[in-house]
Amino acid sequence: MLNGRTPSVKDVAAAAGVSLGTVSNVMNRPEVVSARTRERVERAMAELGFVRNESARQLRAGTSRTLAYVMLDGTNPFFHDVAQGIELAAEDADLSLFICNSNSRPEREEAHLDRLLQQRVQGILITPVNPDAPHLDELSRRGVPLVIVDRRRVDENCCSVAVDDVHGGRVAIEHLTEQGHTRVAVIGGPESLGQVRERLQGAREVWEELGRSADDLIYLPTEAMTVAEGRSAGERLAGLPARRRPTAAFCANDLLALGLLQQGIGAGLRVPEDLAIVGFDDIEFAAAAAVPLTSVRQPRQELGRAAAQLVLDEATNPAHEHQQLFFTPELVARASTRTKG
Amino acid sequence: MLNGRTPSVKDVAAAAGVSLGTVSNVMNRPEVVSARTRERVERAMAELGFVRNESARQLRAGTSRTLAYVMLDGTNPFFHDVAQGIELAAEDADLSLFICNSNSRPEREEAHLDRLLQQRVQGILITPVNPDAPHLDELSRRGVPLVIVDRRRVDENCCSVAVDDVHGGRVAIEHLTEQGHTRVAVIGGPESLGQVRERLQGAREVWEELGRSADDLIYLPTEAMTVAEGRSAGERLAGLPARRRPTAAFCANDLLALGLLQQGIGAGLRVPEDLAIVGFDDIEFAAAAAVPLTSVRQPRQELGRAAAQLVLDEATNPAHEHQQLFFTPELVARASTRTKG
């Protein structure tokens, strides 16, 4: 009768001597079926090794049990921590999570979104290459719950969860000036990234407010936010004439900071005595560096968790209203900027 | 007619003035439909914003377009690199990839597998907590293509892709002895992990072959393969009486090595002069450490890619035979063990 193929509800029903509908009830509304038949059905399921076919369920029920997160850069642990936060929330809601990686390429991002649309996922979380890209509008228009993570749209017509990057830039520079630094490098790029622009802006704002000369805040642009780019920025730093050379650097993320740290130590610099370093994100490896890195902490998991909650609200609550959640990052001081003496 | 709901093939057919079957043909066998009607159908799809419902497709076609990877430890970048390799292969085959994380907990692993079974994924790749666990047999029995990644089953009745860990342990110790070290620490655990056992075994084998005293190969067990455990091992190392204290350490993975490095540098040790360090895996952050880490490189992406190919073969080739793929890891020497003088 079932020759090799995997058993269906029909087979279970036959084995338990009940109808299709009853088997379905056992799975979906166990309270309406009597203890006796429920037990009988459950035994039949176990004996046959029945596994519900999720595609069929989804097709009929119209609702999928999956969320998806499209991350921006798989090589940056930061995004994995965000994903972990999402996963925890998804688990609580008994949902699966699809994780995709756009690798900062718009066409990969679009391909992933297309896939996810076909899967009819319940909601999409994304850290987009460009939060204002038209293919994101497309999603909202289709009514797919959407949350932008770690970024914001200018028009605010979908939910987002982000961190106040301007503030992050401010606290980093404030910390360095408190430590007595008067010439500071700011490292990051490309400026096409909103994050970078805002972190820089915060740094410049506070520098100006303190009445410092713009000449003493030295911007070293990078092509990407990677360890290798951090190293290369370090070399450029070393190439500056001594009286122009900063005594501290604020990096727009921890990967850059780690690269800078490595280059500096390799070149014989003492950190923080010769060069103090502040990173951004506070990934695990920041605290684990040879000289533990001072960093502007983003609540990584919390970001993911909050985003997941928003997307679920949009998916289930008809009265949902878009929200722009904001977290305030805080500085975590470690050895890479430790006060002298 | 379609009031708000997302359009189906039926709607497309109506709009294009053709039958259901023709629309399906346009999607699946475009060569059998004339250029004229194909174009008409495609236009209708574009106008309606039609997106194929993957659940329905899968239900009818019986075949899903997804692979899944259940990773062991999301905090270790190594597994993300493996996942990346899988994703690339999946992309080539036009498949989606589900990424799950068991966090080394058997019950999470089982829950994930259950989910994946319900989704009827085309194949499962897994780095299991225990490769001989019965719930893995269950999968094979159900006929789900299965590949074990970075581990092996004793009974070899499914495919696996792994690295020769014994050899890895050997080359690490050979390298250290070549550098003149005569007292070496071996750090790793728990020994319930096959990896750890084999890496240790390789180390011990070669040590014995060189005629060294077992007393001079000092095993420091750890409870997990984390940075924190690496630090704690470093403290234990520092606590040893000077004449017993090793001049080099081989860590069973890079996270331990990074922790050890941090603790050592913090305590004023010079690396490699006072303490040489070899890690395992060669994750990105090994090369990015303040003192770039010598490590036993696993071909991380390649591992994933090969595993994906095996699972696809099992899924599509009726003549498939299980294979145990083996990669030979190689030592990458960096500053953390650089030859003196």
Added chain:
DNA sequence: CTACGTTTGTGAAACATTTCAACTGCTGCT
């Protein structure tokens, strides 16, 4: 003008589930 291929298009069945109106026995009430 017929017979026969070829090409193109059709319509209904099938996939595994959920949902829901209807049905069956009961119990207890009048």
Added chain:
DNA sequence: AGCAGCAGTTGAAATGTTTCACAAACGTAG
């Protein structure tokens, strides 16, 4: 006896695709 109410169960419809046997249209050769 008749009936309302209730708990438990049933059977059929519906979901959006793919597949496949078949039909229609259109040459083309005899």
